[in-house]
Amino acid sequence: MTSPLPPSRRATAMALAPRPSRALRPVPSPSAAAAALLASASPLPASRFLQLHAHLLRTGATPLAPAAASAFLSLAAASLPSSRALAVLRHHLTPASVPSTFSCNSILRSLSEPGALSFLRRMRGLGRRGNAFSLAIILKPCCTLAHARQLHANVVTDGHLRDALLATSLMRSYATCGAGDSAHKVFDEMLVKDAVAWNVLITCYARDKRTKDTLRLFDEMKGGESEARPDEVTCILLLQACTSLGALDFGEKVWEYAVEHGYGGELKVRNSLITMFTRCGCVEKAYQVFCETPRKSVVTWSAMISGFAANGFGEDAISAFEEMNKSGVAPDAQTFTGVLSACSHSGLVDEGFRFFDMMRCEYQMMPNVRHYGCIVDLMGRAGLLDEAYQLVVKEMKVAPDATIWRTLLGACRVHGHVDLGEKVIGHLIELKAQQAGDYVLLLNTYATVGDWVKVAEVRKLMKENGIQTTPGCTTVELNGELHEFIADDDSHPRKAEIYGKLDEINRHLRIAGYVPNVSSELHDLDSEGKECALTYHSEKLAIAFALLVMPQRRPIRLAKNLRVCVDCHNFTKVFSGVYNRLVIVRDRTRFHHFEGGQCSCNDYW
């Protein structure tokens, strides 16, 4: 009869079978036979190994002869948990019985990171330096800065800098402990810098949010003296950097390079490109790339769905989701994040709840914090504030994060729900996550119900605690140059023209029915004073400037560091109709496309 297991499984089963008789047999010492026996032994259960160890000590078989010691220590490292193994190793490592480099490496492989490092130190102290393998083994899990530094020293003194893989591994270790500068130093020291080394360096910069340096590296890599040229991984990393910078022009240059060098068909590159376009507000370009991508993965679909969502095209996001289902690609958690955020950004309340149910029932997925965040937003829109609060504190299976509370706080402001707003800020404080913007939301909530006494209280509280609000700031990109505006800005060289233009725009918009929304102004001014303060918000100044300098028919692209305020939102909406201009505003979380007096996002205020 043949065994039911395939040959490979049979071998594993045999290895797993206990072999007590051999392990407990008295070990003659010192003898080559003992070494051979130990060397051939597979890892033992810890208890059995300790029995063997005790037996050796009892029978006076120690100190072991060098060959036997090598084998015995390897067996110890393989059989015992790291700390336990280390104690045994310490006991048996003597100048007379340092295992061979090969054995040392197999011991290193069995130990966990701190143990391995201390063993390496010990063996080096006993004159066994180890080789590049030894360092590579420890570098793999190395994740503390002090350890990385020690290994770096070893790499240098042992002359392994020529080994590109080892050096890159060291860079990675530095990068994971947040020491980007040290990683850079290793890179500088490297004798041969290949593309992967460059890519790791780029990853370091990206991780440190040094996005502009990241872009610089691309040019350096293309034209530098180094042999390495950007590969598809480089393109991916750069497209990601462009995504976070909103650097559309640079992103397109990277794509051009990718196509020229034969990386244009790489799915990962295309997926990064789709994201880059959507996060620069170019949904059409993203969609074109998406359509021209033949074998779309769940990542491709999700990128497009989230891209539609972030730009306020909720219906398109939903149809993409349906099309995805038809094409047979299964959605995952991130796909649902995209769909749900599409519903929340576009105010599609019923659809949102439908997808939330679909996700849980049809796909048996556990919603995560982000999913709940969308649902809380939807419930806020539907005016179900107390229900949303109950959901967060009672029903959610995951711990609520600051974003969830902030979403709820935003809803409190819209609905003037002061009591809940106070509770929510309490939760934010409990999480030690309260930001200036949260106090502003609370303050807004009081302002909405006209409770100026409380407004003053919050203001005082903020002052006492030294909470600084971030000044609103809007940037316009013009021929690759960034023009920055803050409220009541008077630093721009063309300020007279800009203010003149803004006054003219204001007159035209009022005729068209624009009414300043004074609830956006936080100060307890009289209503005329409020109008004045609103008039020169940074976004309006930026629009006036853009109108002055940008040729007709080109979209006006703005980027804001805060959320668009209600009044500016209204203003821009009416502006896009009266002046017949497309205005694309990127704020902290999404894009607003203003066209023909409408906005793509269905924000509720």
Added chain:
DNA sequence: ATAGGGTTAG
């Protein structure tokens, strides 16, 4: 002789 190590999509 044997053994080992790096970057990457939503």
